[in-house]
Amino acid sequence: MPADRSPSRRRYIATTMTAVYLAALGVILLWPDHLDRKAGAAYAVLYELFPGATPRTMDFGLNVVLFVPFGVVLGVALRGHPWRLIGIACAVPLLVEIFQGVFLPGRTSSAVDVVANALGALIGAAAMALGRRLLIDRRTRPRR
Numbered sequence: 001m002p003a004d005r006s007p008s009r010r011r012y013i014a015t016t017m018t019a020v021y022l023a024a025l026g027v028i029l030l031w032p033d034h035l036d037r038k039a040g041a042a043y044a045v046l047y048e049l050f051p052g053a054t055p056r057t058m059d060f061g062l063n064v065v066l067f068v069p070f071g072v073v074l075g076v077a078l079r080g081h082p083w084r085l086i087g088i089a090c091a092v093p094l095l096v097e098i099f100q101g102v103f104l105p106g107r108t109s110s111a112v113d114v115v116a117n118a119l120g121a122l123i124g125a126a127a128m129a130l131g132r133r134l135l136i137d138r139r140t141r142p143r144r
Contacts, residue, residue, distance in 0.1 A: 071124020
């Protein structure tokens, strides 16, 4: 039996995945303590995969990766509004870091995290725009 590929089914799956990601992102960002304190085994694997990484570069890279899906979500939600997308991609990490610094004493607020998170969101949005462009080009290209 073929899989249901209807647009409403795909939209439902995409909406569900987005909700799960945003909920997980909220938990990660607003957890009262650093979540990575008990992630020694995961970090060991990452340092094996990236042997030249330092704690600072690893933290920066993970913060970028954490926000790439956020950029994809923004790219879908704000299609055709690049300045709004850029503003939100920069404002959300800034507000999160301010919130962490003011209300979560177990967390460390960092300008570097703001830059990494915003960069990740912008990479995700750019990837979404590029993917959309390639898909449109492929669909409109004449067949031989």
